[in-house]
Amino acid sequence: MSAESAAIRGLFSKNRAEELGYDVWEDFVIPPFYDRLDLTEARKPRIIVGGRGCGKTMLLRYLSHQTMLSQKRDKIPEEATRHIGLYWRADTQFVNAMAKRDKADDVWESAFNHLVALELGKQALASLQSLAGSACPMFQNPDLASMDFGRLRAMDLALPTTYGALCDELESRLWHLQGWVNDIRKVSEPRFLPGRQFVIALVKVIKEQVPALGDTIFFVYLDEYENLRQYQKEIIHTCLKHSDADDGLIFNIAVKRNALGVPHTVGPESIAQIHDWRYHDLEAYLLEENFPVFAGEILLLNLCAAGIIARPISIEDLRDPGALGQRKSPEYAKAVLAKVRKVFPGVSQEELAKGVFETPELLNRLRRWIKRALPAQASRSDVERFLRPTHPKASVIVPALLHRSSLRTNDVLEELDKLEQGKPNRFTGRTNWIHNNFIGCVLNLYEPYARACPFYAGFDAFCGIAHGNIRHLLELCHKSVQQALRDQACPDVSMTPQQEAEAARAASAAFLGEVRAFGPLGNQLYSFALRLGSLLALSHKRPTQSEPEVSHFSIGRGKQQIGSAESGFLQEAVKWSVLFEEKLTKQKERLRPAGSEYVLNPIYAPYFHITYRKRRRLNITSDDAIVLIHGTYDQVKAMLRRYSKRWSVDLNSHPTLFSHLEQEDEA
């Protein structure tokens, strides 16, 4: 394999921060919301919230000393030495064993505090090494050797005083702690260091002895906090509550949505928002701040780093917080989008419609559907009257219109004629049948067809499907490249819409498969996603397309009430981004209290052959919601059958999604 083809093959394949290591200087693009993180003024802890793949870990690693003081930086700005980040991802499989086992709770609390002291102490010391190895002239390796940590002996007389020896000692104590946790009956109990107090003391010693860090605040960035045991979380809450810039140490945590739980501390107080911390929702920020431009910049950086394209934009600007303003200009956005759309071309609705006319199988299906919607005595020539090659979009939605009892066959023909003659008509204008129905009708035409629908193709579609999730976007692009390589195309790195659509379907199936690994309820979440996806897919198959593109649902009153088990499950689905929870919009029942609506993550849309756009809502009863969440298979089957009857959907014509309903009848 040539170097170039290897580079193409590996394009966008590293879509997890952990694959990039701790120094992400070359891979990180300053996000558009960066100035909202109040980094320069921050004197309170931050809670960074977002689903899997939205860039939490990448951001934390960027803010940490390994990146901010990276050897890859030609110049270290003073700013970087005033905020030193200490990244810690607690090994949650290990800390699970730090509980019970015939030891008192306070022993485990002390042991976990000891772990905090050792892990963060090591990071604080490592940050000095980063500083000494960086381009910062204010602190060099000989300065490390001259440091004296003797004051820490107030906490433990056995602690060494020199830098190297202290690093080794903390490492050795970690091994001892590990050995003790592994076998608490045979290994002697370690002498525990006092967690946060130890780190504060260490920070003080550092600030006293390194003049360049005199005004520095050390920021702890704790990743994967949600997987800690409850008492461990409470210790972290206490650290958050008592974070004080005057101590030079502020704790921050990254969590999935809904994963914070009850913010108790180990003391009698709890922690409250604003007063105790700042809350940053990365996904919300990304969606508010023109996600496509940021996504485009990341893709262009990857293409450029792989040597596939020449520098299309200034790479330096992507790493410079000061250049954010310029990157938000409309001209810049336009240029980025134009370049990335060239690599990942999409298909306009007009082209989608033309594609139906140019593909015999799809055109014949359209003919069959028109015939099925016409009175029984309709002839072939009658069908042809509805196909207008000069107006393919209008032709595609004809079957849906003919299925509507409110419209007569002649009404539709008359409107088609008016459209062709350029007169006011209902296909366009205020009624705009095309706008409302086209995508639903195209998806329906493609559903039984082996090829993926190009509706899912192109950079803009990918951004909609990814919904602020960088990992999903990169995987969609990576799979497109793989698809193109399979077709032996791609040397100029420009995909075809068909390759992109196939890639979207493959990525969607892969991400759906991952759901089973989402926490303790992974299996149930997977079944739920299949059940909900099937229901939405069923809705898309309505012959009338009276409610096209149903993408989300709300829960109304039924015989049974939604209980804590169901609410807890929905929260879990939101935590793992299987669902997005949003405030109810456009309530038809005006007196109903405001509530939530739930959107199935659009990454699963290509798998179910449904829209990725947030369009229409399905109002289901609490009884149906309960069936979706934990009903038996027979209840699910009955529910899907009930909806298929209500919507006049023929299940037999959709073998991929609904064959199991028929199999059960045969069994």
Place this chain on the structure above:
Amino acid sequence: MRIRMQKATCAAGLDVPRWDIAIVGDILDERGRQGVSFAAANARQTAILKYLPDELQIDINGDRVSAEQIENYMLDNRGRRMVLETTTLGFVEVFLCCRAAKENGFGDVSLIYVEPGGYARPRRSQVLHKRAFELSGRVLGYRSFPWAARRLDDAREQFVVFFLGYEERRLERAMEDLQIRGERCYLVFGVPAFRAGWEMDAFANNIRVIRDRNMRCPIRFCGAENPASAYEGLVEVQQAVGKDADLFVAPVGTKPHGIGAALFAAENHEVGILYDHPARTAGRTADTHNWHLFTAIF
């Protein structure tokens, strides 16, 4: 350690000694029922053992104690002959028993395993099936337990040996939750499988995760029914990675592979174990196939 292996098409074909104690687990299917019945019939007394991962405890004959206290049970029974009915015992129970037995003067331990006649295997097609719509079992996830708690630390040189079965989500969950680097893994498939062709399920299901996670790592093959081969494979990997590296084993494949891994970890205390504690479901297998009697001689 040596592992002796016997195999027969039925229980009567095995040459068994008279045991003093049979330790068995929960019966979930026909082979479990037959395995427990056979072990109990050939032992003076039977104990039912279950590990409770949330509590880090064991339940032995209804008494709940901290998992390490399995040592007390072994000390009380020192000098007696013991068989573990591993068709019904989970991996953690097998490991705790083997380690406690080895550390407390047992010269050997017997292990019975009954192969399934058939699995309720997920079918490999794009079409959705009823089974996918009714999954509900809780999975605790990767949680360490006594004698197997080691820190994962990507700043250190650490390697993980995965014994894989057909449940690819177990590999996927490990890669997702533990953030293990793909190039630091060894993947072991059970080849030959219990039945010709079953290995294709393991390949087909796991390949998606291997590809999606960019796992460019060595792949090895050990007979699905052969714990000695699994044990020897681990010895080879241990030598290959060197003494300075940390070694973890993730036995998420066949039970005989789990037995090999349990015996290896019982002997090598510095080895970490990554295990996801799946809730085993009743009726997952049908009927019985070959019977195995393994004897671990410490």
